[in-house]
Amino acid sequence: xxxxxxxxxxxxxxxxxxxxxxxxxxxxxxxxxxxxxxxxxxxxxxxxxxxxxxxxxxxxxxxxxxxxxxxxxxxxxxxxxxxxxxxxxxxxxxxxxxxxxxxxxxxxxxxxxxxxxxxxxxxxxxxxxxxxxxxxxxxxxxxxxxxxxxxxxxxxxxxxxxxxxxxxxxxxxxxxxxxxxxxxxxxxxxxxxxxxxxxxxxxxxxxxxxxxxxxxxxxxxxxxxxxxxxxxxxxxxxxxxxxxxxxxxxxxxxxxxxxxxxxxxxxxxxxxxxxxxxxxxxxxxxxxxxxxxxxxxxxxxxxxxxxxxxxxxxxxxxxxxxxxxxxxxxxxxxxxxxxxxxxxxxxxxxxxxxxxxxxxxxxxxxxxxxxxxxxxxxxxxxxxxxxxxxxxxxxxxxxxxxxxxxxxxxxxxxxxxxxxxxxxxxxxxxxxxxxxxxxxxxxxxxxxxxxxxxxxxxxxxxxxxxxxxxxxxxxxxxxxxxxxx
Numbered sequence: 001x002x003x004x005x006x007x008x009x010x011x012x013x014x015x016x017x018x019x020x021x022x023x024x025x026x027x028x029x030x031x032x033x034x035x036x037x038x039x040x041x042x043x044x045x046x047x048x049x050x051x052x053x054x055x056x057x058x059x060x061x062x063x064x065x066x067x068x069x070x071x072x073x074x075x076x077x078x079x080x081x082x083x084x085x086x087x088x089x090x091x092x093x094x095x096x097x098x099x100x101x102x103x104x105x106x107x108x109x110x111x112x113x114x115x116x117x118x119x120x121x122x123x124x125x126x127x128x129x130x131x132x133x134x135x136x137x138x139x140x141x142x143x144x145x146x147x148x149x150x151x152x153x154x155x156x157x158x159x160x161x162x163x164x165x166x167x168x169x170x171x172x173x174x175x176x177x178x179x180x181x182x183x184x185x186x187x188x189x190x191x192x193x194x195x196x197x198x199x200x201x202x203x204x205x206x207x208x209x210x211x212x213x214x215x216x217x218x219x220x221x222x223x224x225x226x227x228x229x230x231x232x233x234x235x236x237x238x239x240x241x242x243x244x245x246x247x248x249x250x251x252x253x254x255x256x257x258x259x260x261x262x263x264x265x266x267x268x269x270x271x272x273x274x275x276x277x278x279x280x281x282x283x284x285x286x287x288x289x290x291x292x293x294x295x296x297x298x299x300x301x302x303x304x305x306x307x308x309x310x311x312x313x314x315x316x317x318x319x320x321x322x323x324x325x326x327x328x329x330x331x332x333x334x335x336x337x338x339x340x341x342x343x344x345x346x347x348x349x350x351x352x353x354x355x356x357x358x359x360x361x362x363x364x365x366x367x368x369x370x371x372x373x374x375x376x377x378x379x380x381x382x383x384x385x386x387x388x389x390x391x392x393x394x395x396x397x398x399x400x401x402x403x404x405x406x407x408x409x410x411x412x413x414x415x416x417x418x419x420x421x422x423x424x425x426x427x428x429x430x431x432x433x434x435x436x437x438x439x440x441x442x443x444x445x446x447x448x449x450x451x452x453x454x455x456x457x458x459x460x461x462x463x464x465x466x467x468x469x470x471x472x473x474x475x476x477x478x479x480x481x482x483x484x485x
Contacts, residue, residue, distance in 0.1 A: 005031045008344060009126050009140040011289070015330045016321030017146035019121045019295045019337035025109035027345040032138055033111055034118040036147075038131050041102045042113065043115070043148050050330045051098055053188075054172065054282075055364055055410060056090035057195045061364050064198040068401050077200030079176035114138075121291035123316045132459070142316055142344045142358030145304060147289065149322035151280035154183070157244040163253055164244060164276045169191075177201050178276040181255045183242065184279030187361045191279055194364040197231040204271055205235045206257060212237060213361075217373040217422040219388065223406045224424060227365065232405075238436065241268075244276055269415040284323045299325060308352040309343035310336055332357055358436050361427035365404055368432040371420030371439065374410050385413040387445065387469025391425045394464065395456035402426045407461035409435070409445060413473055416444035427458050434459060445469055 007029035008206070010017045017033060018041075022033045035042075040047045051064035067074040073466050081165050120143070127137045131448065153159075153167055161169035167188060174198050185207040193203045198235060203211070212235050216224065228235065238260040247254050247389030255271040284303045297305045297313040303325030306312055310320040320336035322328045335353060342349045361367040364369035377384045405425020421435035438447050447465035453459045 001201075004124060004139040004141050005136060006112075006140040006472050008032075008142040008144060008341070008360070009034065009138055009280065010144040010146055011126070011321075012036075012043055012148055013041040013102065013322070014045045014146055014148050014321055015104075015333035016337040016340075017144065018042070018105075019334045020144050020146065020318075020341045021106065021111045022109060023338045023341035024345060027205075027341070029345055029348045031248070033106065033113045034126065034128055034138075035113060035115055036182060036227045038115055040099050040112075041106070042099060045330050045333075046095060046098045046102065048171070051193075052091045052095060052171050053191065054093045054148055055169065056087060057191065057362055057364065058396075059087045060091050065401075066362060070303045078198070079178060079200045082176065082199070084173050084175050084451075087176075088171065088173075102443060111416035115291050117288065119288055119294075120317075121292050123294050123314055124258070128134075130198075140155045143320065144337070144340060145286075145312070145317065145319040145323055146321045146333075147285040147323045147450045148329065149282040149284050152283050154242070154280055156242045156280075160404070164278055166278055170180070170275075170277050173275075177281045180204075180277055181206060181271055181272045181273045181277050182279065183239075184277075185212065186279065186282075187213065187363075188279050190363045191359060193233055194227070194231065197233050198364050202234045203231070205233065206242070206255070206274070207235060207237045207240045208239060210238050210260075212386070215373075217369065217408060217410075218365060218375060219406060220369070220407050220422045220424045221384075221406070222452070224367065227363075227404060233430075234267070247272070251310040275329075276364055282322065282328060284325070286323060301325070309349065310340040327357070327359070329357075329359070331360075331383040334360075355439065356439065357427075357435075360432070362429065365402075366428035367424045368428040369420065369422040370432055370436050371418070372410060373420060373422065374408075377412075377419045378412050383413040384410060384417060384419070385469055385472045386410050387465035387467070387472065389464035389468060391458075394458065396458050396462050399456055400426065405461075407431065407465050408463070409469055410466045410471060411445045418443070418445055418448055425458070425463075431458055431461070434462060 003210045008024050008031055010020055010033045013033050013035045020032050021033050035041055063078050118126045118128045118130040121127050125139050129135050159166050179202045180196055182193050182205045189205055193205055197203045239257045240260050243256045245254050252272045256268050294314050301307055304319035304323055306319050306324050310318045312319050318340040321333040322338050339351045342351050356371050358370040387409040389407045392403045408422045410420040418439045423431055445466050448462040453463055
């Protein structure tokens with residue numbers, strides 16, 4: 001007789017929970033996934049976050065490319081020609097397809113599912129409250145917390161999902177707004193801003209921070225500033241005291257705010273808009289999980305503390321994905337769930353998250369990076385050199401009429417070791433993986449010179465950037481013969 005009902009119980013079916021379930025099933029383990037959503041699997045990953053927002057972005061990008069290719073089409077704003085319902089129908093088709101795939105994958109791998117809200121009873125027991133109020137307990141050798149995150153509620157106004165939207169209700173808009181104020185300081189603020197700006201919406205971003213996306217490399221930031229200017233996207237930083245009201249006389253929504261350290265004290269600024277998109281700080285879904293019952297430790301922001309294999313302070317309980325904090329990426333969550341499963345069920349497990357992982361911002365154009373920025377590399381004491389390739393100098397950029405973009409390689413001038421790669425431009429999120437592979441396999445900048453790359457492609461940017469970097473080193477006094485050997 002088995003001691004437990006299951007080998008592992010997983011709370012949440014997002015990327016971390018799903019990958020943990022798949023990997024555990026490959027170890028021939030009995031798996032139960034508990035999902036709070038009564039209708040869908042996949043969590044925010046499929047239903048309200050990664051997939052639907054990227055589907056809308058892709059439609060917007062296609063419209064923008066079409067207008068760039070045929071300037072006559074750009075004389076009319078997209079919101080005068082396209083219906084939001086038509087744009088979102090593409091998203092709905094993808095959601096239906098992805099939901100079916102997740103469900104079929106779980107069934108095919110004999111993973112059990114149960115709908116309801118799970119909470120910990122002890123280190124091996126989960127109680128689930130279903131949507132009709134019934135309760136049922138399950139036991140397992142291991143428990144995985146993959147409950148994701150939610151937006152912190154705003155102060156000074158409410159999200160009514162009509163005038164003031166969040167990242168869920170914005171995907172249910174019935175029309176393309178003429179004006180929109182985006183309140184947020186993270187990458188999703190830029191993603192939604194550029195997506196709607198490509199549809200003709202006039203965008204203003206209100207950021208609480210003193211610098212918007214400060215982690216970007218300086219050259220990438222310079223290119224982004226050009227993109228923002230070209231799309232008439234304004235960023236206002238250090239906003240405070242936000243409130244939102246309706247001006248019946250003018251028939252508009254008014255967003256009022258002040259600025260931190262404003263020279264004109266107590267001055268209020270007013271922005272007229274049609275809709276407000278609020279993208280608040282992400283907080284972990286840990287309420288009502290019963291973490292305190294078993295002594296699971298949290299960090300200062302409330303995220304679950306874990307080690308390199310995503311084990312919590314309780315040996316039988318793991319946590320991965322957004323609930324475990326940084327980096328809060330779907331891409332990383334897939335790996336985290338798999339690593340946790342391997343730690344549970346594979347002897348002598350040595351898998352951990354790589355020290356360097358790629359990041360991507362799905363703005364228009366995309367931004368992606370891995371490793372150190374130029375400034376970070378200098379601060380760490382490297383003898384830094386850089387190579388740059390602008391899309392306007394790449395044949396594929398001409399062919400695709402994509403003149404905005406930059407690929408930058410940061411490397412050590414003494415060893416030619418690649419320290420970081422930073423890209424803004426079409427297909428940046430795909431392009432980064434070539435550089436990632438060369439970095440992780442111990443190659444250096446000369447790889448891109450010594451090997452043949454398809455032509456014309458955006459990957460040609462690596463070769464051009466490598467030559468540009470080599471010229472930088474040569475001008476510093478190093479002979480070409482030494483560089484190429």
